[in-house]
Amino acid sequence: MELVQESPYRFRIDREAPMRVPGVVFAVPELLPEVGADRSLDQVANVATLPGIVEASYAMPDVHWGYGFPIGGVAATDVAAGGVVSPGGVGFDISCGVRLLTAELDRAELPRVIEALMDGLDPAIPRGMGRGAVWQLADRAELDAVLRGGSRYAVERGHGVPRDLARCEDDGAVTDADPAQVGERAVQRGQGQVGSLGSGNHFLEVQAVEEVYDEPVAAAFGLRPGQVCVMIHCGSRGLGHQICTDYVRIMEGVMPRHGIEVPDRQLACAPVDSPEGRAYLGAMAAAANYARANRQLLTEAARRVFTRVAGTDLDLVYDVSHNLAKIEEHERDGGTRRLCVHRKGATRALPPDHPDLPADLRDVGQPVLIPGSMGTSSYVLTGVAGNPAFASTCHGAGRTRSRGEATRAARGQDVRRDLAARGVAVRGASRKGLAEEMPDAYKDVSAVVEAASGAGLCRLVARLTSLGVVKG
DNA sequence: ATGTCC
DSSP: OOOOOETTTTEOOOOOOTTTSSSEEOOOOSSSSOOBBBBBBOOOHTTTTTTTOOOOEEEEEEEEESSSSSSEEEEEEGGGGEEEOOOGGTTTTTTTTEEEEEEEEEEGGGGHHHHHHHHHHHSSOSSSSSSOOOOOOOHHHHHHHHHHHHHHHHHHHSSSSSSHHHTTTTGGOTTTTGGGOOOHHHHHHHHTTOOOOOOOOOEEEEEEEEEEEHHHHHHTTTOOTTTEEEEEEEOOOOHOOOOOOOOHHHHHHTTTTOOOOOSSSSGGGEEETHHHHHHHHHHHHHHHHHHHHHHHHHHHHHHHHHHHSOOOOEEEEEEEEEEEEEEEEEEEETTEEEEEEEEEEEEOOOTTTTTTSSSGGGOOOOEEEOOOOOEEEEEEOOOTTTTTSSEEEEEEEEBBSSHHHHHHEEEEEEOHHHHHTTTHHHHHSOHHHHHOOOOOBBBOHHHHHHHHHTSSEEEEEEEEEEEEEEEO
8 A cells, every 4th residue: 555645735646457546535644544554545445446436435534444435525526427425435324513603601601500511411311322312303304304414404393493494405305215125123223312422522612712714704603702602513324324224235236237346345336227226325314314303403402502591592503424425516527417425434524615515604605614623723724625535624633542442541541531631521421431442542633624724624712721521 | 513432
């Protein structure tokens, strides 16, 4: 595996058979995965072999090893040229993503209420493996309504306000969701988890705007220095996981019939225009809507606490996924092409004037929400014109230590107490969960967003600092 | 990420 530096923030993996296109990694040398220690660059090259892939197999500055595709990978396939869709290019946590809300509360007022807020959030935010959810669905029919309607259905049922939807990617629901393509086991796992955080790196944090890099854009997003915010990071729980599992198996079985060979069976895929490709996209869209409804429900739970304890509502800045495949139109080779853009651990970042933006964000671009590791900083970025990676950028800090290594490193330490000593109030569901997510197990998210910005993938708007963590 | 192996 050889990397050729093309510019300060861009490295190329030259095309060699069976790659159909080169690999491109956006990074600075310090962020590049260690060759040998991490197979993610081999994965970038493997993705470049997929039928119909356009231009390059891209990796964001937070790239690391994943299932088949690297996490932090972007691959677009040309639908009309036999382009494929691959569940491994979306990931197990379908439409995992981030939403950011602002409170009418200044950081200076927070010490007075933070403990009461955290004590209110603690029982209000179901989290951890399995157990608990804000919303008890009546029956399968209501689950189907969630799978079709996402946040839109949640708001219709009174869980939120119409303005929320204007600030959601896809206005709160992906079209073309097909609940009939969701398997029975996925349905069973999904029935009792709508409105729950999950575990791992998912969280709800109370944050404050620490630093503003672009005042006009921050103002357009509704962010000012010192403003208290809430960030929610979660996904489609067991339902999305089961859908990914089911369709990897289905696609493994039909690849020979479609004449597709891949260098890694975890890259199982099928043409977008095939029964299996369409079925996956229908199920994937259903899981995406489940994830969006999930974030909407947790927003409502947090709103009730903020209203009761601090007398403030929460306004939605934006809600955006970082694990999804979307059929999008992009200008390439002098024409408009329909592409299936896989973003796995990569955030969509629409530039100013994009037609999919709400009118009040048209001049400034799409808010891009980048969570940092637990109790550190998170970032708000904005999309820029000329993004070379199909309007995509990074998604977070990226692990440097596995969960097991982190747990060993945390032995004898009290992660919760260490965070509290730095002024971060923590309400975790388990000691083990906190240990696995200790900040030392992650890269510096600041270096990641600076590289993404330097590479022309996005622009920095604001840095948020963590003041309270609710974890699974 | 995930009822961390049906």
